[in-house]
Amino acid sequence: MRTLIVGGGAAGLSAAIAAAGRGDGVTVLERNRRPLKKLGVTGNGRGNLLNSGEPVFYGNREFALKVLSHMPYARVRAFLEDLGITLTREEERVYPAALMAGVAADAMLLRAEKLGVAFRVGTRAVSASACGGGFEVCAVESEYEPDRPKAGGKVKKGGVVAQRNVCYKADRLIVTVGGAAAPAHGTDGTAYALLTAFGHRLTPLKPALCALVTEERPIAGLAGQRVRAGLRLTGENGGLLHESAGEALFAGDGVSGIAAMQLARFVEPGCTLHMDLREALLGAEGAHRDAFAWLAERREARAKVPLCALLTGAASAALSQALLRAAKINDLSRPAASLADEEAVRLARAIADFSLRVLETRGFEAAQVTAGGVEAAAFDPSTMESRLQKGLYAAGEVLDVDGDCGGYNLMFAFAGGLLAGRG
DSSP: OOOEOOSHHHHHHHHHHHHTTTEEEEEEEEESSSSSTTGGTTTTOOOOEEEEOOOOOOSHHHHHHHHHHHHHHHHHHHHHHHHOOOEEEETEEEEEETHHHHHHHHHHHHHHHHOOEEEEEEEEEEEEEEEEEEEEEEEEEEEEEEEEOOOOGOOEOOOOOEEEEEEEEEEEEEEOOSSSSOOOGGGSSGGGHHHHHTOOBBBOOEEEEEOOOESSSSHHHOOOOOEEEEEEEETTOOEEEEEEEEEEEEETTTSHHHHTHHHHHHHOTTOEEEEEOHHHHHHHGGGTHHHHHHHHHHHTTTTTBBBGGGTTTTTTHHHHHHHHTTOOOTTTTTTTGGOOOOHHHHHHHEEEOOOEEEEEEEOTTTTTTOOBBBBBGGGGGGTTTTTTSTTTTEEEGGEEEEEEEHHHHHHHHHHHHHHHOOO
């Protein structure tokens, strides 16, 4: 059995290892110069591979859960450990014990090469069709000049010196090309056509797991500040779109960090980000405390200090200024005792509900994952085979499934790849 896999990411390598392990002759086409480029930087380079907790998926959530019922967490973990990857867990997130994503990529490549998987790197698939009971994929193969060393141990990648058209034939075809997020890693959304050519439909695409771009004036001076916060995203009519909690990171043009990135797929025109900063200022035990009462105590304890120092020790100078500005409190040189109750109410509201108008998200260039994709409902979740074309399979981010930050997306990719490879 000849198996052709388009896409050398986590799903593609899992499929290759599973297919080669059952005796198939496997060829992987990868448009980058090396496979597993995106896996090598996941989890900020630490490699958040899995999540042992309750699965959190969006899009076709039901399909994702069915896939994981056929290839559950324990079996995916066992697959990774069988490759020689020692794993460690931080709460529910699972990483390589080395806390380096590259060791997982190296182990997968080692096993694939040992099983005789053939790699064709620098090869971009442009079309796929059924042919003589199997498949034909036409691609463009690039030839590169040698890399050259630079100062400081860096390397300048050699440019493309030649390209040629090539065609590959196989008995079955597995498409694991990723989505539209992070085009710098080779996933620019152009490869969806490999599946739509067989009648599969594409759902609307949105960036997921990326920073939110907001109005800038309220966050002036906050770039680089990290806070623990409860976050809510509300629509133009005030209705709740989604909520999250955890670390948020202010930037010059918006808010990043895991808690904010979890909200990206839900952004719509006219929405507002609400940040509950009580945990950041009052501590974990004060996260649900009445901010007005806390301010009243602080006003009394610091009656003679300048109002600009009321929050000193609880918040950075930049965050203090932003909150006082949001509360429209002026003349900060006067004593804290002069803070009127109505001013304290506004400041308490700013602490518990620091609100920012969301303009957009950072876009696919900065997104970790794509929301939307090829309709997963047209595939069998027990094998990942197309219901429209026998012998055609798909797995990973190319489908309309996306998970929260924390290892869910890679777990879905590994699971689907293993099922597709085993067929």
